[in-house]
Amino acid sequence: MTPADAVAILGPLPVVLPLLGAGLTLTMTGRAAAQRLVSITVLTVVLAVAVVLLLLVDQAGAQSVVIGGWRPPLGIVLVVDRLSALLLVTSATVALGVLVYAVGQGMTDGEDSETPVSIFHPTYLILIAGVANAFLTGDLFNLYVGFEILLTASYVLLTLGGTEARLRAGVTYVIVSLVSSVLFLSGIGLVYGATGTVNLAQLAERLDTLPADTRLVLHVALLLGFGIKAAVFPLAFWLPDSYPTAPAPVTAVFAGLLTKIGVYAIIRTETLLFPGEELSNVLLVAALLTLTVAILGAIVQSDLKRVLSYTLVSHIGYMMFGIALGSVAGLAAAIFYAVHHITIQTTLFLASGLVERRGGSTSSRRLGGLAHLAPLLGVLYFVPAMNLAGIPPLSGFVGKLGLFRAGVAEGGWLVYTVVAAGALTSLLTLYAVARIWNVAFWRSPLEAENPEPVLLDPSPKGVMPPTMVAATAAMVTVGVLLAVAAGPLWSLCTRATEDLVDRNAYIRTVLQ
């Protein structure tokens, strides 16, 4: 069997399997054990398929799969290249880790109002199907459909239980997402009007022949839609208001995956559809402001989950910086940083969920003494927090170093400014996460303004279910492994970038 045949069979599976699993789990309403079994099996298989796909395309180059019986450019194609396969592997790993964590939480809590388990599993699987579809598609409109699949699932997950706080957060999130979808859809309409196609490979050919001003309009229309999804300043205001109120596993998976889909779409737009420098400076300024403004937000906040939401937005700026540079080194560093950030940000939100369970709150006014009460939890927070801040030798340091080196190689005062802002952001991130460490873990609970009673109780039992701790510990380990395997991962990212820069190879793969 040739690699092309293997990809033709395996390529659609990351989208199809979760959808089938969602249907199956929906029929199992009320049978929580069966639902757990199906969804964990499905995501394990998806992870295995993603790893095989990555190995195949890393050996044999990008492959396209025609689905639906129409030849491209008319029909929809899935394109598996190194970038999409790598991000798919990362997402599947994170999704599986979060699912195990959620199962641990659900088994302990039972089917209470916090996590209506019968809805959670199908919705979660649909979310993963949407994520996989967005990564794999080679068609602009199918990308929109992938976005809608994952967004609609995310609306349900964010408002799970329908409490007042979640509805309030949900309203902001839903409306902002709808606006971004409408912008994206109008962008597709305009692109189709100008070029007569929505196939990405054919678009890449035809967009080149358009007048520069038409290209600019289309470019900006698409970037606006993706920018809201990726939470790039000034389009990021919605994120810190909407993420923290959701259940911990939901916030974790959103933080890891949803914004990175936007980043992925921006990478594709900037490399495949609109290569060149026309908006590089705009993206650099956006990266600069995303980095600095959002990290200042993180410093003011007193709630752990909100601090993490602001660092999430802020670090999107690093990826935007790499994309704005447009060089092979810059893009490779951005891809590496995306892989690192998906893993670490998810892990931190999982740890914050454990803090909430053990300490009864995530507010720095009420926490204290967790390092003494739960030393393991201390490790589970501390390692990814240092990783996020970029302490060597962890992967956050490697990613930031790669970005800065790519920036210095590029030169120019604006680039140097962003590099300086990046270094400052790294320090301020360290300050923000260390402040939480000092308050929640280090000081005595008696020093807290308004300590949670559970922190003063010498012997609380069963507050941290072993499954949740194990899932978080596994994610922390994955984060550390990223640093251990930084060399091979870095060269993989570089090869992925070389694929991206060579547009003709992509076009040939799809249109033969």
Add this chain to the structure above:
Amino acid sequence: MSVNVVLTVAVGLLFGTGVYLLMERSLTRVLLGFVLVGNGVNLLILHMGGPAGKAPIIADGVAASEMNDPLPQALILTAIVITFGVTAFILAMIYRSWRLAQGDLVVDDVDDRRVASGAGSPEEADEEMEAQPADTEFEGLR
């Protein structure tokens, strides 16, 4: 490409009124705004399919110039279905919000209010913001 002025103006009107409604605090009006903007986008895509009056059906012996481009219409169908689903979801949210709070206003975030007002706790910030002007369809029912 020929441009149909009536359709273009209609798209602009739908977008304009839709965006105006999206700015409102009442969720019901936001929903109506979303529906209008969604229809505006659909018209925009329809417009991209070429002039009206021809059937978008591929048949033997019919030249490409004699038929309309079927792809935009397929795209619109997908978009309509998505808009429909999301509209139903927002309606459910409005209903839930009405059940919980007897209103459908989009309120400011508690922590944002705290940071903005410099108040010590969310409760204090709540008190400070109690006097928010109400603007809702459900006002009289409070």
